[in-house]
Amino acid sequence: MGAMSVVIHADEGDDVVRQGPDARQRMIGAAREIIRERGYHAMSLSEVVERSAAPRGSLYYHFPQGKQQIAAETAGIHAGEQLGEIRRLAGEATSAADLVRGYVDRAREGMIASGYGRGCAIAPLVTGVGEASGGLGEACRLGFTEIVDAIAVQFVAFGLGATAATELAHAVLAGVQGAEITSRALRSPEPFDAVRSALVECARLHAAGTGDAPRRSPPP
Amino acid sequence: MGAMSVVIHADEGDDVVRQGPDARQRMIGAAREIIRERGYHAMSLSEVVERSAAPRGSLYYHFPQGKQQIAAETAGIHAGEQLGEIRRLAGEATSAADLVRGYVDRAREGMIASGYGRGCAIAPLVTGVGEASGGLGEACRLGFTEIVDAIAVQFVAFGLGATAATELAHAVLAGVQGAEITSRALRSPEPFDAVRSALVECARLHAAGTGDAPRRSPPP
Numbered sequence: 001m002g003a004m005s006v007v008i009h010a011d012e013g014d015d016v017v018r019q020g021p022d023a024r025q026r027m028i029g030a031a032r033e034i035i036r037e038r039g040y041h042a043m044s045l046s047e048v049v050e051r052s053a054a055p056r057g058s059l060y061y062h063f064p065q066g067k068q069q070i071a072a073e074t075a076g077i078h079a080g081e082q083l084g085e086i087r088r089l090a091g092e093a094t095s096a097a098d099l100v101r102g103y104v105d106r107a108r109e110g111m112i113a114s115g116y117g118r119g120c121a122i123a124p125l126v127t128g129v130g131e132a133s134g135g136l137g138e139a140c141r142l143g144f145t146e147i148v149d150a151i152a153v154q155f156v157a158f159g160l161g162a163t164a165a166t167e168l169a170h171a172v173l174a175g176v177q178g179a180e181i182t183s184r185a186l187r188s189p190e191p192f193d194a195v196r197s198a199l200v201e202c203a204r205l206h207a208a209g210t211g212d213a214p215r216r217s218p219p220p
Numbered sequence: 221m222g223a224m225s226v227v228i229h230a231d232e233g234d235d236v237v238r239q240g241p242d243a244r245q246r247m248i249g250a251a252r253e254i255i256r257e258r259g260y261h262a263m264s265l266s267e268v269v270e271r272s273a274a275p276r277g278s279l280y281y282h283f284p285q286g287k288q289q290i291a292a293e294t295a296g297i298h299a300g301e302q303l304g305e306i307r308r309l310a311g312e313a314t315s316a317a318d319l320v321r322g323y324v325d326r327a328r329e330g331m332i333a334s335g336y337g338r339g340c341a342i343a344p345l346v347t348g349v350g351e352a353s354g355g356l357g358e359a360c361r362l363g364f365t366e367i368v369d370a371i372a373v374q375f376v377a378f379g380l381g382a383t384a385a386t387e388l389a390h391a392v393l394a395g396v397q398g399a400e401i402t403s404r405a406l407r408s409p410e411p412f413d414a415v416r417s418a419l420v421e422c423a424r425l426h427a428a429g430t431g432d433a434p435r436r437s438p439p440p
Contacts, residue, residue: 197391
């Protein structure tokens with residue numbers, strides 16, 4: 001949508017448009033950083049403009065609905081990045097249990113690398129906005145649905161049945177989301193280690209019936 | 221601390237003091253509700269005063285450090301209530317797995333009863349405040365530590381080894397915290413069901429070596 005707007009207005013040649021897609025992406029990146037650090041309500045549009053070094057005018061140009069719109073797009077970008085990571089980790093994994101380990105460890109390393117200062121970009125939108133959120137609530141729902149589906153698809157490719165795969169994928173997403181919060185509060189990787197250990201055991205149990213065989217088919 | 225302040229000033233007989241402990245508790249209760257619904261930053265002190273029907277003056281009297289102080293005390297109250305619930309659930313449970321089931325189901329029922337509108341009172345303080353939080357960060361750390369310890373103590377009483385008990389307790393807290401977020405976003409109990417199923421399996425595995433025996437000793 002952003003790209004299209006730029007094409008439509010490109011002939012006007014004003015500064016806002018020339019800084020179009022880049023400024024737009026930088027603003028979403030800045031919003032995402034702030035949300036991961038301090039949540040939705042603590043994000044001021046001035047800080048988004050400042051961090052992204054974008055002209056203030058381009059904020060209203062790209063996000064006419066303001067803060068909720070930029071946050072909703074941030075949730076989509078965050079989920080999209082997760083999908084890519086899940087695909088990459090699944091390509092490196094030798095079993096469902098191995099994918100679980102990789103996915104938990106990725107979040108664990110990110111938390112430690114941020115000095116326990118940065119969590120998921122979607123969770124604060126869920127806890128910090130509540131009911132009155134329209135498109136933002138829908139963006140969170142969609143983001144989490146996509147992540148669960150992406151993990152489940154890989155579990156199926158590793159030989160799990162569809163129901164078991166979806167259930168385990170929900171447990172993996174919830175486990176990592178929760179560890180992001182308790183690990184951050186405790187400033188310790190212990191919750192990630194505990195979640196990994198529990199979920200790897202479950203993945204092995206589910207795979208036991210299938211012989212924990214190598215992937216049956218490439219992911220879609 | 222609040223009660224002590226009231227004793228010290230009781231002779232002054234002003235309205236603030238007469239409404240002392242009750243108004244204080246009502247204000248913490250109101251703050252807790254708002255934080256569970258919309259997080260820390262969305263909580264205005266005016267709304268706390270309004271919801272608690274407390275005189276505005278008593279807010280500054282009981283919470284001279286303002287918003288961070290009331291939120292920190294809210295985290296303590298929330299954790300304290302959890303400790304009571306864990307003790308109660310453990311008293312009704314017949315095994316570690318049974319306690320896991322009860323603890324997850326309690327959170328699941330609360331989420332459904334709130335129409336997916338109310339989560340944990342501590343999580344939004346962790347994701348919504350970040351580093352600059354001093355006493356508030358410490359209150360969150362302490363709250364989660366107490367909950368993990370309380371669950372682990374019960375697991376030990378049900379026969380698990382100390383290390384396994386602490387690890388499983390971390391996984392249970394993280395699993396429930398994560399399900400509170402993804403279930404709320406998805407407006408579905410599925411994440412709670414998945415987390416319960418995974419953690420009950422783990423509790424059974426851990427208990428297998430101990431014969432899943434009845435509690436060895438009453439909890440402290």
